[in-house]
Amino acid sequence: MIARYSSSIRLLVCTLSLVGFALSCNTKDTSEQTTEQTTAMAAAPTFDADSAYGFVEKQVAFGPRVPNTKAHEQAGDYLVRTLEQYGFSVTEQKFVATTYDGKKLNARNIIGSYQPQASKRIMLASHWDSRPFADQDSTRKTQAVPGANDGASGVGVLLEIARVLHEAKNKPELGVDIVFFDAEDWGKSAVTSDGNYAGFCLGSRYWAENRHVPNYTAYFGILLDMVGAKNATFPKEGFSTKNASEVVRTVWNTASQLGYSTYFIDQQGPAITDDHVPVNETAKFPMIDIIHTRVNDLSRTFFDDWHTTEDNMDNIDPKTLKAVGQTLLQVLYNEGQPNV
Template structure:
């Protein structure tokens, strides 16, 4: 094709402009592709079995209320220790004596299981395993101990299944995992007694934070589970967790979202709850968050309906909720082991 001098003078600037635009678009596409390629993605992880977790919760409930100084408490302790050992965890029983807000003396035990104990990078997963000795939120029966299917056993059941899951894999995550079942968490004052540290709750976690099972022990971060198994549970971003370990909150909630569990892990900040993660943050100086069932917009009840009542039974435990929490934790472990934290 032949161009006259005048037509070429008109076409050339347009061609140059188009070339610059094309280069710019290609550069942007390349930049976006590089960004997408470098962004952390979900790695392949082990499958968390919700039915198995449900059975772990059921087994604890079958012992009866796990109130310190009772036979059920002792029997459940032996079961938890044996279970962790069965899944290849190195177990430490941290016995201690705790004094409650009403001056009772408790024979208590923090149960600590360590997976891959020589690994430098460690993740700490915790829940309390004791039951509240009275149903103070019950409308009728207030003096009986709580069976504590959700407020205690659900978190422990999830963590036992996490232990079983990672131990059963031929390719285990290259990371250290410490599971602690805190004792004597739930014998606190029914009111907000400001003269008592943590209102008399969190006796086991406080003891561990001040007397770590390994001198100078630390962890990359920690996650506490509390009331983690009820039907239709909602886990808002607990206030102290956001304040003290916001990066961990974002990691866990982002992971849950990518797995499709946003209906459980609500992307909104909730209230600040006094729980076992506070001593770990404040005394052990390990950033720990709390995955806890709350309803911040409910003026009549902050927690699930059966909280601290005689109705906290297996009827309220949902394998779907156990799955959402447990699979999220397993995925977080595998992401950390692969250096692909979300």
């Protein structure tokens, strides 16, 4: 993903490598606080953080999920099997992606649909691939990233949500599409003129242009990226507040009511070019990004071990997974109440 900032019309190069790269945007540097509104909370099931942790651990055990590797193939098959096990209708969207440096990747987006007959749908997404080179590592820059937090954490949360929905006695009256985007993290870690994406977000860009169901749309979407680290902070991402402010307000208010405001920070964060951007711009429905960025610290945008070989299970805290997963479940059940 790409971080963008605007401050006195200067380009702030602070992300995606030690040299980093940033592209200007019109997000505000000042905090945009939202007046909290009390929402009637539906009876939602319990999100099991230990189970979510196990789903993260299982992915990491395959090895780095770098496209064109055996670990990537095995991990993808595991995601398909797990979604099917929980009663989801699964579509594998296979495609060949071309990287910024001309490599051809055998990639696949994996889409699991819950209650596919429902007209009101919410899309939940995360990327499932790992970065092929640890460009932020101090010494092992050519090694692949394990991707425990950057990738597997979001997938783990969504697999646990799939399990809970499958086993719940009371089910929300809506459809849920869980989308695992591939080939998100094979981008160029430098300032580039390669459009707005610098080689990132290949899977979501493909999906937005070739949706798994013709003219697919959702009431709204929520993307998860780096949602497992200890003491993670999720300020309101810039493109999310620009394109889907009501969804941001709903999610952050729900988190606050559940007692998770130390994670879901009521403060404007940077704009991050991530998998939600092509959904907003090309698929044309509102999608937000719950992504760990530092609050009031422009020296480093993401968590300490981002894009290093140390992005392993040591980074994953069940408490953070719980905060994110329980919030999403509550949002689903609030939206899925009759006549809502």
